[in-house]
Amino acid sequence: MIASSAAPTYDARPRTAAARESAVVCVGLSHQTAPLDIRERVALPSDARAAALARFGCGRPGRPAGVSELVILATCNRLELYAAGGDAAEDILLSLLADTTGVSEDELRGVVFSLAGEEAVTHLFRTAAGLESMVVGEPQILGQVSDAYSTALAHGSAGHVMSSLFRGAIRAGRRARTETAINRNPATVSSVAVKLVSDTLPSLERASVLVVGSGEMAELAVSALHHRGVRRIAVASRTREHAERLSQRFGGESVAFERLADALFSADVVITSTAAPHHIITPPMVAAAMDRRPSRALVMVDIAVPRDVDPACGTLPNVTVLDLEHLQRNIAESLSEREMEVPRVEEIVAEDAGVCIDGLRQLDVLPLIADLRTHTDTVRRAALEKAHRQFAHLPPADRERIAAFSESLVNRLFHEPIVRLRQEARDGQVAGYAMAVRHLFGLE
16 A cells, blocks of 8 residues: 555545545655655656646546546656546556656555545645645745646646646635745745855855756746845856846846856856756766866755756765755755744645535535436426326416426425535535435436
8 A cells, every 4th residue: 555644534435426536536756755866757747747637638538447537746846646536546546657757666655645535635735835845835836736737627637626626725825825924035945055055155145156947946046146146147058048038137147058068167056957857967077177177166056856967976076966855954944934824824724625625525416416406307397297288278377387386396395405415415424325315216
């Protein structure tokens, strides 16, 4: 079995056929469960995520039975699969992780967690609120949750269950950021990386810094450097236009990616954050640069997953290499003010997750209520048609009153049973009632 939390859950796998596919399941790994070398190997590029989602698109031929909806949340520190599914969903998701990442199921079982029902819902809400991030309250995760949901919608793999789940989580994340100070005094991975460099190199403001990458993390790093008084900033990116745009915003310069090896010679600090699937800075590159400047130290901070810098670079004289695991060990001291906001964020998460769980339980019973309404209306119409033949002598207005009375009578008869079914759904006890109703009214 995959490791799972021991927190209390609601019945995540109802016994009724109509509800079986609507249980929420999450299988994944993060910086809390897996070392960096494993996280590097499971990092999924966007095309691989798109292919996986397409397999689970609504109406897709050959879609695996047991999972009806799927959303993939992939960041530099986590890969989590959220699904609406039945009893086999956990195994299906683990197999999907292995197939798409190339990491064996046996190896994954040691680092992957599995959550179902209330645990899975609450975990996503905590994640969107920033409580599960390496840097508590970091703002990027909310956008990443939103992007994951949008991508699943685009590929047809998110339906009613995942929509209810992710919309609720996004709403909770927004509340956490507007109603508390969890994201004030910004402390992103990038800003913590810059702080760590500053601790390592006290004269940071006079240093020459090379930022490799031009995405959001790189932009945050440049901003944090500029805020700390660094003015000699160069940006290198495979897309030269992106590098020029970012460097110009902060008065720096851009460097052609092909000249990265030469740029290492001029840099005192290198911060890397690209989406490259392999090392882009290797020991021979760094050794060549250091041969030309043997007395000047070089500090490299790698915040990419997979890593941009070959860890072996850190064995070279006068070279320090820091990665996300170094940041993780040094991050707690930067977050004391945010930690004070955690209890209030926990309240928001509990409140909004509770609403979402109630809504998901309602989804379980909605097909039954729809079937019950259809059945009773069919019976009512048949009886009404027979009555109309007997009362054919009545004027149309009277026949319409009889029809209205029959509809009102059926609604009143079934109002209380439907209310009670909804209540049992909210209490997580609907399965037995649903089976009885379907049997009694012949709705199987």
